[in-house]
Amino acid sequence: MREFLNLPLDASENGYKIDEMLALIHWIMFILAIGWSVFFYYSIYKFRKSNNPVANYTGVTTKTSTWLEVALVFFETILLTAFAMPLWAERVVEFPAKEESTIVRIIGEQFAWNVHYPGVDGKFGRTDVSLISADNPIGIDRENEDAKDDVITNNQLNIPVNKPVIIYLGSKDVIHSLSFPVLRAKHDAMPGQLIPMWFKPIKTSLEVQNETIQTYDLTKLPATKNIILPKIEELTISAGGNLKNYILMENATKNGNDVLYSGMLLDADNVKALVDNSISKVKARKVNPALQTLLTTEDYEDATGNILVPMGTPLIDDFVSILLQNNISQVTARQKAKLNYFIFWEDYSSASISKGSAVTDLSLEQLKIAGIKNISIALATPIEMACAQLCGLGHYRMRGYVNIQTQEEYDIWMKEKEAELVASE
């Protein structure tokens, strides 16, 4: 069942309990669905019209259904009180001791997470709404004694491994929901409240990253195809004409003045502008939105050998126009590889790629040219925090990185941050 659910990796001490609960719920729901379906079809068959020509006005007379319902209520009470409530209580009532935990505040806003560390004194400094500005997202009062050593980061949470983390969660604007999928922890953030949540990471980010290492077979990249670009056409402009799928390939001028520029779409307004200026002929080409999902797999040069469009460039309108203006009517291209969340996990010196660099379509093409077949890749940021609430149009941007470090690494990081604070004073 857990494989079937395709759950994310798990780096927390309590994670497996959540997973077991999820699996259990799915099994129970599966059995219920089968049971109810059987009952449904049995009822349809038993109470079919041909067998029951006249409606029965008395209804059920036995007590069986009443007892069944009582039994069900009993069963559900046990489920709630014996399983669900203790698990819930363990998460939200029994908190680890503060002295043994890493304590941070996380304040959500549209669209970022601000992380506030109390610093070496362990005390959160005063914050004030009136002090909030672009440089001071949580409005910390640096004049306050407790605030002097407070470290604040944006979309970045560093925590030591094997130590509980208590987060006091708040929000500046709307309701958010802080979710750590790989740590199996999630809580809503309410404006005006600081709500505690906790978890205990038992693996470092590097250990989790090691679990994401995989071999990618470059022959499985989307196939390279020959793409014929749209032809430049000479269009005759007439009033009311529908040319909305065309894009201009050169400026439309009247008496030496530009009326429209190359690259503009010939929508109704622009066609009207041409008609009003009695321009009857323009050079244009068809827009093909499908091209935008493709990228070049070769370099394209102008007549003097300068690279116009390098390998790995998406075929967006501007680049298509540049190619056509340089008499290139055909290119080789392929779909994007969709490996942007990965980094290389090995050096490939023959393609000048070093371990840790981002996997891009350009680098994949370079590897292919270098004759490499299989590459080793891993997730760039295996542990993330994200907003699980549709809190606005930029909601998808509201994600940050969680770096679980060894205690030594964490102490070094914290010292660096403290040093930055002293330096900025």
Ligand SMILES: [Cu+2]
């Ligand atoms: Cu949000």
